[in-house]
Amino acid sequence: MSPILFYGVPEGCSFGSIVALEWSGLPYRLCRVEMPEMVSGDDYLRINPVGETPSLLLDDGRVISESMAILQHIGARTIGSGRGFVQGSEDFDRLNQMLAFLNTTFFKAFGPLWYAFEHALEPHEKQTLAAYGIAAVEKAHYTLERLLDSREWLVGNGPSLAEAYFVGIARWNDFHKVVDRSQFPSLHRLYERMQQQPAVRFAHAIEHRQEAKSSGAFLGEVALTEAIGLLKQAA
Structure with missing residues (x-):
């Protein structure tokens, strides 16, 4: 099987x-x-x-x-x-650190927006969740832009497992229309580059x-x- x-x-x-x-x-x-x-x-x-x-x-x-x-x-x-690295190596630690950031901070930032989208709420509740989510998504994008530090890739010299996970989460911004990704040049280039994979x-x-x-x-x-x-x- x-x-x-x-x-x-x-x-x-x-x-x-x-x-x-x-x-x-x-x-x-x-x-x-x-x-x-x-x-x-x-x-x-x-x-x-x-x-x-x-x-x-x-x-x-x-x-x-x-x-x-x-x-x-x-x-x-x-x-x-x-794509993956030997546990205990420097590359593995960098990959694990980046995956952890994407899995918590970057992923979690969209949580309020998904909740507001999927549940029947009062208008003021949706507005509050949306405001909270927008602020979190903006902050997560700024942070990831700093982590990229003008590099082409999140980890190493080519697309790794971190990029695979990143592209599946980053597309949520297209769904919720939160930020103009072009404000984050390195992140934007990475996202566009991944679309060609x-x-x-x-x-x-x-x-x-x-x-x-x-x-x-x-x-x-x-x-x-x-x-x-x-x-x-x-x-």
Whole structure:
């Protein structure tokens, strides 16, 4: 059984894990999880009791959840590719630090905006959440611009797992229309550069159910019910 990545739509942060798997060259399949309906349903909760995507069902029946854990798992299997690094090395520490920032500060900044979008609230409540979220997103962009410090890449001399995760989160600004990304030159160049990556184009096409050309080892999509059956067999 090849690993199955459960990815959330629309606009799931699992986007970065799809990009990373494409880069890895490892065989994998995908399972589409509609949010919020399917992700909180009983079937998916059997995969991930937290009720969030992404989750990665491994060929031995184990399930890994949380983007950072999945990305580091992929990185550990592709050391030497420039995407992941040996634990304890300087490059690994830099990657881990950047992933932690993206997973907390950058990701969390959009939280109030998503909550306001997904829930029925009083107008004044939506306004308060929106103001809080806009301020947080602006601050996160300023901070990441400083961390980039005019470099082309977040870690190392090319796109790493940090860029895979970054591009899946940074696109949320296009959805919520918070900041003019061109105010942050290094961040803006990085985002535009990532749009040219075949793996990023593939992930976009998968999410939007368009024709998707894999440059990796994508083996197709499976339904959630089929994935649960495979999980039972592996148990």
